[in-house]
Amino acid sequence: MIDKRxxxxxxxxxxCLFLLNACATQRGTQGNVNWKQKKVLVFTKNGKGFVHDNIxxxxxxxxxxxxxxxxxxxxxxxxxxxxxxxxxxxxxxxFTSTNNDVFDTDAQKVAxxxxxxxxxxxxxxxxxxxxxxxxxxxxxxxxxxFAWHAKYQKFRLVVTDPSHPSLKDVPKVWExxxxxxxxxxxxxGIHTLLxxxxxxxxxxxxxxxxxxxxxxxxxxxxxWYQHFDGGFVWFTSLGHxxxxxxxxxxxxxxxxxxxxxxxxxxxxxxxxxxxxxxxTPVDYQR
Numbered sequence: 001m002i003d004k005r006x007x008x009x010x011x012x013x014x015x016c017l018f019l020l021n022a023c024a025t026q027r028g029t030q031g032n033v034n035w036k037q038k039k040v041l042v043f044t045k046n047g048k049g050f051v052h053d054n055i056x057x058x059x060x061x062x063x064x065x066x067x068x069x070x071x072x073x074x075x076x077x078x079x080x081x082x083x084x085x086x087x088x089x090x091x092x093x094x095f096t097s098t099n100n101d102v103f104d105t106d107a108q109k110v111a112x113x114x115x116x117x118x119x120x121x122x123x124x125x126x127x128x129x130x131x132x133x134x135x136x137x138x139x140x141x142x143x144x145x146f147a148w149h150a151k152y153q154k155f156r157l158v159v160t161d162p163s164h165p166s167l168k169d170v171p172k173v174w175e176x177x178x179x180x181x182x183x184x185x186x187x188x189g190i191h192t193l194l195x196x197x198x199x200x201x202x203x204x205x206x207x208x209x210x211x212x213x214x215x216x217x218x219x220x221x222x223x224w225y226q227h228f229d230g231g232f233v234w235f236t237s238l239g240h241x242x243x244x245x246x247x248x249x250x251x252x253x254x255x256x257x258x259x260x261x262x263x264x265x266x267x268x269x270x271x272x273x274x275x276x277x278x279x280t281p282v283d284y285q286r
Contacts, residue, residue, distance in 0.1 A: 033262050038071040040258065041090045045077040047100030052127055054242045058096040061245035065255055071262075082108035084115070088270065092121035092261045095128040097239070102131055106278050113137060113280065114273035116231030121261035124235040125254065129183055135278060141228050143190040143221075143235055144183035148212045150204045152179050152240060156197040157222050164193055166225065166234060166260035169252055175200075178244070181237035182212035182220060190226045194236070195219035223253075225260065229282050230272055232264045 042062045044055045059075045066073035074081075074090075079102060087093070093115070095102075103109050109132075116122060122141065124131075130146035132138040139145045157174040159167055180196045199218050201209065213220060223236040234257040244250045274283060 033259060035069045035071040035262075038091045038262055039089055040066065040071060040073050040092050040094060040262075041081065041087070042073060042075040042094045042096060043077070043081070043098060043102075044075065044096055045079055045098055045102040047102055049100045050127075051099065052097040052240070054126070054239065054245060055097050057242040057245040058125065058239065061251055061254070062094060062096070065251065065258070069255075079104045079108050082111045084111045084270075084273075087111055087115040087120070088118075088268070090115075090120070091265050092123060092258060094123045094125065094258070095131060096125040097127045098124075098131045099127045100130065100133065109135065109138075109278040110275050110280075113229070113275035113278070114270070116141060116229050116233075117273040117275060118270045119230055119232075119265060119268040119272065121232045121265040122234070123254075123257055123261055124233075126179075126181075126237060126239040129181065129235065129237060137229075137278060137280075137282070139185050140187045140189075140282070141231075141233060143224055143226065143233065144186035147182045147184040148208065149179040149181045150201050150209065153177065153201065153203050155180055155202075156200040157194050157238075158197055158219065160192050160195050160219070164191075164225070164260070165263070166256045167193060168256050168259075170194070170256060171249065174249075176238070176250075177241070178238050179240045180220075181222070183237075186221070187226070187228075189228060190221065190224040190235075192221040192224045194221075194223035196222045223257075225257075230286070232261055234258075234261050 042059055044059060063073050124142045129142060129144060133145050154175060154177045159170060159172045162172060180201060198213060198220055225234045236257060
């Protein structure tokens with residue numbers, strides 16, 4: 001007797017194979033980034049306020065990363081580079097320890113928005129989460145805005161999404177000395193990759209910690225990614241000290257994040273950009 005259920009089983013099997021192939025294709029594309037055709041802009045400007053002394057070392061680390069992997073790197077602290085035509089040359093933008101207000105004009109802000117909306121990539125490192133604290137779009141794009149950090153000390157981080165490509169060779173439990181960052185106005189769209197193990201903090205005011213920890217409990221987001229307003233975003237709160245940028249483990253953390261970004265930004269489409277002012281509402285329906 002012919003099993004009349006076979007066609008349905010066959011369709012189900014084909015569907016599963018299609019999905020598996022699609023996932024493999026996505027991972028394969030990211031695993032084979034042609035770095036020689038890629039270009040990255042590293043932006044280092046700070047507004048009024050505290051400026052990290054790690055910026056020269058971070059810039060050098062990204063330049064070395066480019067030399068090692070074959071992609072071009074431009075480094076600048078001049079916000080004039082933020083024009084739509086100039087940003088179109090870059091496969092990813094890296095804001096490394098930027099802080100406070102870094103743009104000179106609304107046109108520069110709109111250029112960043114339109115770059116992201118076209119399918120561009122953005123990486124934020126360390127105090128980049130404290131950049132443009134009064135600009136709602138930027139805060140949502142990067143995932144939040146700086147609130148407080150615990151005193152520099154040794155603590156643990158845990159990988160919360162080990163399957164994500166940007167965590168390749170990142171320690172599953174990572175003990176390191178750094179600043180444990182806490183943010184506010186955190187955006188609901190972020191996907192956490194690494195979490196601070198808050199219980200591993202020792203030199204801390206418990207009252208201040210509890211207030212900033214909020215409802216997250218023992219594991220607080222430390223690194224994340226998101227697909228936002230048409231573009232791709234990856235952020236890490238780590239990287240306070242200058243020596244981090246010569247540490248192979250930390251540099252790999254940055255490289256894997258950049259690798260993930262660039263694996264997604266090859267099909268940028270300027271026609272999808274729609275912002276006309278820094279306050280243009282995000283179109284969640286497109």
